[in-house]
Amino acid sequence: MRRFGAAVPGYPITQRTKIKPGQPDESDRSSSVNDITGAPGRQTLALATELLAAVSAIRRIARREARLAWPDEPLPAAQGELLRLAAARPGLSVADAAHELRLAPNTVSTLVGRLTEAGLLDRTRAVSDGRSVRLSVTGQATRRIAGWRDLRAELGARALDHLPATDRQALADAVPALLRFAAALEKED
Secondary structure, three states: OOOOOOOEOOEOOOOOOOOOOOOOOHHHOOOHHHHHHOOOOHHHHHHHHHHHHHHHHHHHHHHHHHHHHOOOOOOOHHHHHHHHHHHHOOOEEHHHHHHHHOOOHHHHHHHHHHHHHOOOEEEEEOOOOOOOEEEEEOHHHHHHHHHHHHHHHHHHHHHHHOOOHHHHHHHHHHHHHHHHHHHHHHHOO
């Protein structure tokens, strides 16, 4: 297993320039185009780039390490997303799942078929409308989701154990801001 805490290839750690209070920086000087469009400043763009690259690296590495340690055949990403969504929202319709996942309904229907064949998803006819299908996860899927979540948490905890206490505290303090950032990104859609 690769040690966490080392620089991630392809994602260089950059030095941020410290700005003294009252000292203007490049992002304070905006063009008339930025004034009109409300475009973010250069520092904000740089921070967004670094933050999204770091989050992507964490997700990719965590997924890879979990797949290596996972005893079962991993699900394709789209199937995993649908399964997690159905677990979070029992009784979800195919149309609602398609909307939530931003996929075509026929794509979700195909995923539903594969997950049903694998014994991970149940589909039942809606009581109010016999034409629509409601989705729910099976006991096997519930155990699989919990096992994957626990494995990722264990791998993450091991990685955190390699960090100094100040880094662990900084990450803990950043979680609420990261969740607000995710919500703000979603509003941009």
